[in-house]
Amino acid sequence: MAAVLDTASGTIFVGGGGEGHAVPQHLLLKYANRHGLIAGATGTGKTVTLQTLAESLSLAGVPVFLADVKGDLAGLARAGSAEGKLHEAFASRAGQIGVDLDYQSFPVTFWDVWGELGHPVRTTPAEMGPLLLSRLLQLTDAQEGVMNIAFRVADEQGLALLDLKDLQSMLVWVGQNAEELSLRYGNVATASVGAIQRALLVLENQGGQKLFGEPALELADIIRQDASGKGMINILAAERLMNAPRLYATFLLWLLSELFEQLPEVGDPDRPRIAFFFDEAHLLFSDAPKALVEKVERVARLIRSKGVSVWFISQNPADIPEAVLGQLGNRVQHALRAFTAKDQKALRMAAQNYRPNPEFDTAEAIQNVGTGEAVTSLLEAKGVPGIVQRTLVRPPFSRLGPITPAERAEIVNASPMGPKYGQSLDRESAHELLARRAEEAAKESAAAQAAQGKDDDLWKMDDEPARARRQDGARRKPASGSRSSRSDSIVETFGKSLARQLGTKSGQALVRGVLGSLFRGK
Structure with missing residues (x-):
């Protein structure tokens, strides 16, 4: 029996020959950062393949980040059982492909945007x-x-x-x-x-x-190993998140972009620094603008030199743009159904992406492989795509299926990430600073209005004796009333004009104060 991880050759065992073709399939860790594809119709075994790859990478010391859209992948945190019919099927498969069936659990950290099924995961x-x-x-x-x-x-x-x-x-x-x-x-x-x-x-x-909030997720907290040297498997609870598919796709794309921007160049390492599994990948590209598709293509092309292995999981390879699909060197294709002319065209296109095997027709094999079986093409020496093979995917070592809420709570409570991410922070930022500026501007406005009011009161007080004299003069000299009226009008006009000028200056000072307070830096 062979082991899943061969440290001497730097390979992990993916599966063995199916339908009489006893050709073992290995993923070269050195070329795992050339990215990969897991495709196939619903119920053909994509989730189990994802689980076994995550296990193998963790055994090789590679941290993993994946989204659990159905809750099935939480079983990675618990060892599989050596009892029951499922064990009999797994033991039979393991014997057929020649691999040790070593039930074990893996180090898992649970994350959840809502903070209910795992540690809160935030960004800004x-x-x-x-x-x-x-x-x-x-x-x-x-x-x-x-x-x-x-x-x-x-x-x-x-x-x-x-x-x-x-x-x-x-x-x-x-x-x-x-x-x-x-x-x-x-x-x-x-x-x-x-x-x-x-x-x-x-x-x-x-x-x-x-x-959106703090503390924001730090990459160092997902790129780590446990005490035994296994890569940490970070599981994002995505059952509820899938109800907002655009939020789901945008968050995972942000995380991928952060890996690209923050990690230094390492060339082609002996093994990936982290493996990133993007389940339901079609959500990323559905109605995506050209600028976003170009960004994903650029990240997929360049991020491999930073030691990041990206795997897209979708029902059909046609869900992924051709420019991105061309970057995916390692491929595991489960069964595709071809009931309509459109389906048959998609099947032929999928088959054309593989290096032909003279022993069988690739399109026919993709249509006929059973559950847990796949058509695979993994990169060989010098990064050359391997000849397509029909492969029985190895059974998982961890539990197949979900875990209980009590088991999940036990893992979350024991995680060192709890104290760091459990409580949200609300530092002084744009909201508080703008509110303070608005308050200061209001105070300046009130002060300016009060000053203007005092000026008006002074002018009123100064004008009272003149007004009294005018009234007295009007009583004594009614014949010259028109001239006095004109003189009074001139005085009033002069006073009003001067008051307006003062008011205008006060208003200008007020505007400068408001704008100045708003445009002043922090």
């Missing part, structure tokens, strides 16, 4: 950036432009965007100062600001306020 609007946020909110080009302006001004003025209310307050300020900002950055339509605010409200109602 500043870290996600305007492009991904615009994708998340389904903004138009004009609205995305306004979002970029809000981020630019926030950066220039030292206004940190750390949570959802920071971004909302920043957009309010942008709308209030649209005329001044338009002169420098381009048109800022208040209608666009309103549309973004409505989209943020929808996101908030879907739980977006849970995603």
Whole structure:
């Protein structure tokens, strides 16, 4: 019997020959960062394949991050059972493909955006950036432009965007100062600001306020090993998150982008630094703008030199853009159904992506492989794609299926990540700073109005003797009333003009005070 991990050759065992083709399939750890694809129709074994690959990578000391969209992958935290019919089937499969069946558990950290099924996982609007946020909110080009302006001004003025209310307050300020900002950055339509605010409200109602905040997830907390040297398997609870598919896809893309931006170049390491599994990958590219697809393609092309192995899991390879699909060198293709002409075309296209095997027809094999069996092509020496093979995927060592709530709670409570991420933080940021500026501006306005009121009172007091003299003169000299009236009008006009000038100066000082307080840095 062979072991799953061969440290001498730097390989992990994926599966053995099926249908009489006894050709063992190994994944070279050195080429695991050339990325991979797991595809197949519902119920054909994609989840089990993902589970066994995560196990093997963990045994090799490679940390793993994956999304659990059905709750089935939580079983990685518990060892499989050597009893029952499932064990009999696994033992039979293990004997057939020639691998040791070594039941064991794996180190798991549970994460959850809502903080219910795992540690809260957060990011900030500043870290996600305007492009991904615009994708998340389904903004138009004009609205995305306004979002970029809000981020630019926030950066220039030292206004940190750390949570959802920071971004909302920043957009309010942008709308209030649209005329001044338009002169420098381009048109800022208040209608666009309103549309973004409505989209943020929808996101908030879907739980977006849970995603945005601090402490934000640090990559070092997912790229780690346990005391025995196994790579940590980070499981994102995604059952509820899947109800907001755009939020799910945007969060995972943000995490992938963070890995790309923060990790240093390492070339082609002997093993990946971390393996990233993107389940339901079609959600990432569904109605995605061209700029986003180009970003994913760029990340997939360049992130391998940072030691990151990315695996896309989807029902059909056609769900993934051709430019991205071409970056996926390791492929595990489970059965595809071809009942319609469209399905048959997709099947032929999928078969064309493999190096042919003269012993069988690839398209026919993809259509006919059974559950737990796949058509595989893994990179060989020098990164050359291997000849396509029919492969029986090895059985998992951990529990197949979900764990109980009590078991999950035990793992979460024992994790060292609890004290760090359990409580949210609310530091002084854009929302608080803008509120303080508005308060200071209101105080300055009130002071200016009070000063103007005192000036008016003084003018009224100074004018009382003159008014009395005019009234007395009018009683004594009625014949010259018209001239006195003209003289009085001149005096009144002069007084009003001077009062207006003083009021105008006070108003100018007020405006400068308001704008100055708003534009002053932190």
